[in-house]
Amino acid sequence: MTQPDIFDDDAPWAERLPELRLLLEAYSSVSGEQRFADTPDSPSKAMRSYLRMATYYPGRAFRATAEILDTLKRGLNDPEVAAELASMSPMIVPDGRTRENCLMMMVPHLVAFTEAGERTAPGTPETDWEWRERLPNLANLFGAYFHQDVTFEHPSPGGGLDYEAVIADFFATKRNDQAAAVISEIGDLLSLGSDEQSLDAAASELGSCVLPPDGLSHADWLSTISHDLQRRLHAVGYQPPQGPNSAYPAHDKRAWVR
Numbered sequence: 001m002t003q004p005d006i007f008d009d010d011a012p013w014a015e016r017l018p019e020l021r022l023l024l025e026a027y028s029s030v031s032g033e034q035r036f037a038d039t040p041d042s043p044s045k046a047m048r049s050y051l052r053m054a055t056y057y058p059g060r061a062f063r064a065t066a067e068i069l070d071t072l073k074r075g076l077n078d079p080e081v082a083a084e085l086a087s088m089s090p091m092i093v094p095d096g097r098t099r100e101n102c103l104m105m106m107v108p109h110l111v112a113f114t115e116a117g118e119r120t121a122p123g124t125p126e127t128d129w130e131w132r133e134r135l136p137n138l139a140n141l142f143g144a145y146f147h148q149d150v151t152f153e154h155p156s157p158g159g160g161l162d163y164e165a166v167i168a169d170f171f172a173t174k175r176n177d178q179a180a181a182v183i184s185e186i187g188d189l190l191s192l193g194s195d196e197q198s199l200d201a202a203a204s205e206l207g208s209c210v211l212p213p214d215g216l217s218h219a220d221w222l223s224t225i226s227h228d229l230q231r232r233l234h235a236v237g238y239q240p241p242q243g244p245n246s247a248y249p250a251h252d253k254r255a256w257v258r
Contacts, residue, residue: 007232011090019064019072022089023106026050028089029129036102041107049130051113056253059120068103076100123194131205135189137181137247137250141225143207145170150210163213163221167228176238179229181247186226190219 015021018240027035027046038046043051054060074081085091091099113120125131132139145166154165171179189202199218212221240258248255 005022016086017071017084017088019060020067022087023050023064023068024091026053026127026129027091029127032092033094036091036097036105038102038105038107038209040108043162047106047109048123049125049127051109052123052125053130053133054113055118055120057249057251058190058253059251061110061113061118065107067116068107068110068112072103124194124198125202125205128205132207133203135185135206137178138185139180139206140174140191141151141170141182141234142187142203146210148209148210161210161213161232164228166226167232171229171232175246176233176236177245179242180238180240182221183226184234186222190222 027044029049030044030046034045036046038047050064051061054064054116071081071085076082076085091102093099093102125134126257133145150166151161154162154169156162163197189199192198194202197216198223212218213224216224244250244255245257246255
């Protein structure tokens with residue numbers, strides 16, 4: 001799970017500007033010259049990525065708007081606001097623009113999204129942030145298990161990486177609903193119709209530091225992972241949860257998909 005429950009204001013870890021933090025993370029994943037490129041008529045690459053993800057989280061863009069307006073009303077130099085912003089992704093703005101101007105330029109696009117019923121044009125993720133948010137459980141598998149030192153942790157008897165041992169490690173250390181979510185997210189990724197080069201780039205964005213096993217394309221490898229996890233879930237008699245799927249935050253629509 002990559003997102004906190006932003007609507008749980010009574011949680012011990014709750015902060016005052018949780019959605020602004022996530023919004024700035026979306027912007028920080030874009031290269032400097034494109035980072036705060038919103039205009040009144042055109043959302044930036046970062047904003048497009050954020051809004052596509054906001055379709056999964058009812059009320060998210062509305063809360064982001066409220067947090068921006070409250071922050072601007074109090075002033076970015078207010079000690080409490082300044083302390084909160086200091087702990088977030090830094091706002092390195094283009095020449096000739098201010099942080100206040102860049103924040104205000106986000107508001108029309110957030111409001112338009114909310115007024116349009118929280119819908120936006122679908123599309124392939126454009127940033128590493130969006131890839132991780134779109135496929136959080138697959139990102140955990142790739143980033144935490146297929147990392148740069150994985151060959152030392154799971155060497156193959158014949159040399160190289162024991163790919164099946166990595167999946168076995170993942171399955172043994174994660175909940176069954178997370179394994180099932182990986183299967184679903186692999187299906188989502190393959191449904192984008194990406195070619196081999198695009199799947200290679202997507203795997204890298206999701207944190208993978210290894211290439212597929214010899215003789216397999218990325219599509220073949222993803223299908224192999226999916227089938228392996230399906231076999232393991234079947235062996236333990238896994239059944240989808242009756243309530244919300246804890247592989248996703250409770251306020252994420254995907255937690256309620258059956």
